[in-house]
Amino acid sequence: MAARLEVSQSAIHNWLSGKTKIPMEYYQSIAKLCGIKLTEILPESWKITLGYEKDF
Template identity: 65%
Template sequence: MTAEEALHTYYKTGTISQPKIALMLEVSQASVHNWLSGKNKIPVEFYDRIAKLCNINLLEILPSEWRILLDKEKLQ
């Protein structure tokens, strides 16, 4: 799952508005709109906040290449 997919799924629950998401992530409503519409990719510095907001593990939204690198670092 990507960060965009996680945020979109969370938003589609219908229990939270884009302005509220923007407030919680400390970004503009336009940024949230652009992320949800697919116009812009979510910058990696927001992944941790999005994981917490969506109540998921950060590893679930990290790109697969990053997970592989993290696993390799654990082995060293």
């Protein structure tokens, strides 16, 4: 995944461990790589802000 997103493996580790937050620009790519909807991985506060209160 790190190679596909063009980030370091330590960046992925830090995101998964909660040490750092995933930058917004990576969410769409992560969802696509994992074969899931973007709304499944967006933080709840972002869903409300972006108008995704319901999972489409």
